Amino acid sequence: xxxxxxxxxxxxxxxxxxxxxxxxxxxxxxxxxxxxxxxxxxxxxxxxxxxxxxxxxxxxxxxxxxxxxxxxxxxxxxxxxxxxxxxxxxxxxxxxxxxxxxxxxxxxxxxxxxxxxxxxxxxxxxxxxxxxxxxxxxxxxxxxxxxxxxxxxxxxxxxxxxxxxxxxxxxxxxxxxxxxxxxxxxxxxxxxxxxxxxxxxxxxxxxxxxxxxxxxxxxxxxxx
Amino acid sequence: xxxxxxxxxxxxxxxxxxxxxxxxxxxxxxxxxxxxxxxxxxxxxxxxxxxxxxxxxxxxxxxxxxxxxxxxxxxxxxxxxxxxxxxxxxxxxxxxxxxxxxxxxxxxxxxxxxxxxxxxxxxxxxxxxxxxxxxxxxxxxxxxxxxxxxxxxxxxxxxxxxxxxxxxxxxxxxxxxxxxxxxxxxxxxxxxxxxxxxxxxxxxxxxxxxxxxxxxxxxxxxxxxxxxxx
Numbered sequence: 410x411x412x413x414x415x416x417x418x419x420x421x422x423x424x425x426x427x428x429x430x431x432x433x434x435x436x437x438x439x440x441x442x443x444x445x446x447x448x449x450x451x452x453x454x455x456x457x458x459x460x461x462x463x464x465x466x467x468x469x470x471x472x473x474x475x476x477x478x479x480x481x482x483x484x485x486x487x488x489x490x491x492x493x494x495x496x497x498x499x500x501x502x503x504x505x506x507x508x509x510x511x512x513x514x515x516x517x518x519x520x521x522x523x524x525x526x527x528x529x530x531x532x533x534x535x536x537x538x539x540x541x542x543x544x545x546x547x548x549x550x551x552x553x554x555x556x557x558x559x560x561x562x563x564x565x566x567x568x569x570x571x572x573x574x575x576x577x578x579x580x581x582x583x584x585x586x587x588x589x590x591x592x593x594x595x596x597x598x599x600x601x602x603x604x605x606x607x608x609x610x611x612x613x614x615x616x617x618x619x620x621x622x623x624x625x626x627x628x629x630x631x632x633x
Numbered sequence: 634x635x636x637x638x639x640x641x642x643x644x645x646x647x648x649x650x651x652x653x654x655x656x657x658x659x660x661x662x663x664x665x666x667x668x669x670x671x672x673x674x675x676x677x678x679x680x681x682x683x684x685x686x687x688x689x690x691x692x693x694x695x696x697x698x699x700x701x702x703x704x705x706x707x708x709x710x711x712x713x714x715x716x717x718x719x720x721x722x723x724x725x726x727x728x729x730x731x732x733x734x735x736x737x738x739x740x741x742x743x744x745x746x747x748x749x750x751x752x753x754x755x756x757x758x759x760x761x762x763x764x765x766x767x768x769x770x771x772x773x774x775x776x777x778x779x780x781x782x783x784x785x786x787x788x789x790x791x792x793x794x795x796x797x798x799x800x801x802x803x804x805x806x807x808x809x810x811x812x813x814x815x816x817x818x819x820x821x822x823x824x825x826x827x828x829x830x831x832x833x834x835x836x837x838x839x840x841x842x843x844x845x846x847x848x849x850x851x852x853x854x855x856x857x858x859x860x861x862x863x
Contacts, residue, residue, distance in 0.1 A: 461736065462660040463806050478663065478857050479805040485661040485714075496805055498812040498840070499660075500744045503737030507757065531762070537733060539713040545737030545757045576761045 415607035416559075416588040421631050424449040425603075426515055426556055426586045428630075430456045437461065437506065437546050439516035439529070440484045442556050446515060457491070459511060461542040463502050466494020483542065506542065507549035514550035516543065518557045518582070520567050520574040523619045525582040525594045527553060528574035538575070547578035559587035559616060566618035568592070568599070589613050591629060592621065603627040637799040637848050638828060645822050645850040646672040649787055653678070656743060656785035656814035657685040657695060662858040664807035666791040666824040667694045669850065673789070674698055680705045684743070684785060686736065686810060688712040688720035693860050696720065704729060708783070710736040735763060738780050740813050746782035747816025747845075753780055788818035792841070792849075795825040796832075799846030800839045808840065815845040823849040 417425070419442050427449035430436055437459045438444050447469065450456050458467040460483045467482060468489035476487045490496075497505070505511060520528040527547050531538025547553050557567055568585065585592040590613045591603040601621040604613050610626045639645035646669055649655070655673070659665030665685075673681075674697055681704050688709055689696030696719040698704055712720060712731055723729040734742070735757045745753050754777035758764045768779040790811040793804040801823060803811060815821045828851045 460806075462663075463809050477805060479807040481661055481663055481806055483660075490805075496803075496808055498803075498808050499736070499740035499810045500813050503740055507737060507755065537712070537731060539711040540733055540735050540763065541711045542736040544735040544761065544763065545755075548756045548759070579760050 415605055417605050417629065417631065420445060422556060422586050422588055424631070425591060425629050426554060427451075429554070429584070430454065430513065432456070434512035435459055435465070435510060437511050437514040437550065439514070439543065441517045443515040443517060444482070444484055444486075459502070459505055460488070461502050461506060461546065463497050463499060464488070464490065464494065465497060465505065466491045468494070503542070503545050506546045509549060509551060511546065511550040513552045513554060514546045515554045515556055516547060518555040518567065520569055520572055521555045521557070521582050521585055521594070522572040523568070523570050523594070523599060525580040526572045527555060527577045527582050528572050530577045531575045533574055543577050547581050550581075552583050553578070553581040554584045554586060555582045556586045559589040559613075564616070566616055568617050568619050570619055589616070598622050600624075601626050603629045605629050606631060634797060634831070636797040637843065637846060638797065639848045639850045642668065642672040642850055645669065645848055646676065646789075648820070649673055649676065649678060651678050652680045653786040654682040654684065656788040656818055657683055658788070658790040658809065658811035658814050659694070660686050660806065660809040662690055662694070663805070664791050664803070664809045664811050665694045665857065666789045667857065668852045668855070669789045669822060669824045670694050670698055674701050674703065678703055682706040682708065684708045684739070684783060686710050686739070687714065688717035690716040690858055691860070692719065693858055699723060699729065706730040706732070708732040708734060708739070710734055710739050733763065739783070740810060742780055742783035743810070743813045743817035746784035747813065750782065752782060754778070755780055783817065785814065785818035786820065788814040788821040790814050790821065790823050792823050792825045794827050794829050794834060795823060795846070795849045796829050796834050796843070798831065799823070799843030799849055800834050801825070801841040801846065802834060802838060803840055812841045815841045820847045821845055822847065824852050825849050826852060826854050
């Protein structure tokens with residue numbers, strides 16, 4: 410990668426994904442980068458967050474001295490509840506997920522295939538992984554957005570023609586947010602919607618192992 | 634009226650024997666019945682199968698039970714976390730068996746057992762390693778994995794308040810798997826922060842009716858996740 414300085418930061422990727430969280434949505438956020446999204450949701454939008462450990466209406470981390478040991482997120486961080494939230498047990502929490510009540514799940518990914526296959530729970534060289542709620546949420550959410558670095562540590566494309574990593578859920582990802590681009594997964598193929606400022610569509614294509622449709626490529630707005 | 638309260642910790646957990654399958658509540662640290670687990674540790678039981686979401690944190694709770702060699706098999710959804718180092722060490726040296734289940738599947742398998750059903754069809758895991766060896770079915774054009782009920786000999790759960798009949802309410806995200814596990818065992822043991830007189834809990838807000846509870850033990854409030862072994 411010769412264009413290191415043009416890659417988005419983790420915060421910038423989260424800020425970009427936050428712009429696509431629509432008013433009225435209930436959203437589940439995977440562990441890691443997706444948990445940065447709430448801070449960037451436009452103030453005029455009512456977006457609720459579901460945490461699969463039994464919290465519908467998750468709020469930001471508690472103020473100093475106001476933490477409650479019984480109130481955590483699925484990432485086991487101390488959190489708060491927004492007004493109008495509710496607590497549910499695990500069966501109801503996963504009925505929300507599998508039953509199609511999540512408008513969107515934003516999940517980290519090791520690999521996304523051209524058909525939308527999501528791989529995010531186990532590396533190929535590991536004999537076991539921590540699946541948590543990833544398979545249920547990915548299988549049941551109305552939309553699954555993947556959020557990841559565009560390439561792995563060796564510079565290999567994490568967007569692949571066919572998955573080579575262990576599967577989390579088949580054909581579920583509809584949008585990909587990376588440090589280089591925003592890409593839509595469609596039946597016609599992968600559409601390059603936007604590239605990071607300072608990058609060209611061709612530069613993104615050069616590190617992506619799937620042909621990208623580049624009819625109308627915008628620039629990611631990082632001012633937000 | 635029968636009062637389901639156990640006056641001592643040993644009364645609450647003493648009937649658990651070697652080789653039992655225990656459903657243990659909690660997600661992360663909230664809702665883990667740490668005092669009951671300490672009681673099981675003190676009994677020195679062996680060859681237990683533990684069904685729970687995580688593989689223990691630090692050296693307390695489930696981690697203590699694992700560390701003391703009481704557990705031969707763990708069924709969970711999220712075993713590999715940096716705080717679960719005790720489990721990892723025993724797993725890496727072949728001293729404990731592991732079965733992984735997707736979190737929603739784990740919960741629903743127990744609900745199914747509690748509800749007297751023979752299994753359920755879930756879209757979760759279709760085509761993945763975790764569906765290997767399981768029957769799949771297509772219903773109205775959609776693919777599902779057949780998952781079977783998961784029942785415990787005992788459930789060890791944590792609630793906020795109990796009345797003498799064992800009606801329970803929970804606190805915030807400490808609810809998690811606890812109401813499900815209460816339904817899914819032959820004998821459900823609850824630790825509660827506080828017990829209250831009959832008719833104190835509003836019947837409209839009781840989460841677990843006492844019919845699913847065999848006994849409860851009152852612990853008072855305590856800071857969770859601290860080592861308190863004797």
